[in-house]
Amino acid sequence: MDAIQWLKIKFLGRGSYGTVHLAQSRNWYGSSWLMAVKSVAFERSSSLKKEAQILQEFVDCPQVVRGLGFDVTLEGGLWFYNLFMEYAPGGTLHDLIQRSGGKLDERDVQKFTRMILKGLRCIHEKG
Numbered sequence: 001m002d003a004i005q006w007l008k009i010k011f012l013g014r015g016s017y018g019t020v021h022l023a024q025s026r027n028w029y030g031s032s033w034l035m036a037v038k039s040v041a042f043e044r045s046s047s048l049k050k051e052a053q054i055l056q057e058f059v060d061c062p063q064v065v066r067g068l069g070f071d072v073t074l075e076g077g078l079w080f081y082n083l084f085m086e087y088a089p090g091g092t093l094h095d096l097i098q099r100s101g102g103k104l105d106e107r108d109v110q111k112f113t114r115m116i117l118k119g120l121r122c123i124h125e126k127g
């Protein structure tokens with residue numbers, strides 16, 4: 001991947017292995033796009049590096065969030081490891097269920113179950 005410039009623009013959430021922000025990125029040719037960036041202090045980044053490797057194995061599974069590379073940055077005197085990911089604007093399935101008052105239409109349940117199973121099948125096909 002060519003070097004890119006990127007800037008965090010909004011906090012999206014926090015998980016076990018890092019803090020996720022929406023970021024605006026731009027390459028040397030001037031194209032720009034949105035992505036999600038999960039960041040953690042470099043000395044605590046072993047799990048996030050592993051996550052980056054795992055995502056790399058599944059780049060051709062469309063149901064798995066795509067890994068887009070990584071960057072190491074210096075912020076406030078501390079080094080951070082940053083994992084770039086495809087931005088999922090709808091958030092997690094949990095977010096969607098909460099926004100829909102704790103339930104989903106049966107058709108949506110079917111749609112998301114099918115997507116999850118397709119993703120799982122793709123993951124299993126890669127061992």
Ligand SMILES: Nc1ncnc2c1ncn2[C@@H]1O[C@H](COP(=O)(O)OP(=O)(O)OP(=O)(O)O)[C@@H](O)[C@H]1O
Nearest residue numbers: 012013014015016017020036065085086087088091
């Ligand atoms: N690619 C993404 N696009 C949009 N939002 C995201 C993306 N990845 C994570 N988020 C948001 O950031 C939150 C934290 O994500 P993260 O992957 O760190 O943890 P998690 O999967 O929710 O939990 P855990 O790390 O415990 O498994 C998510 O709940 C979601 O709201």
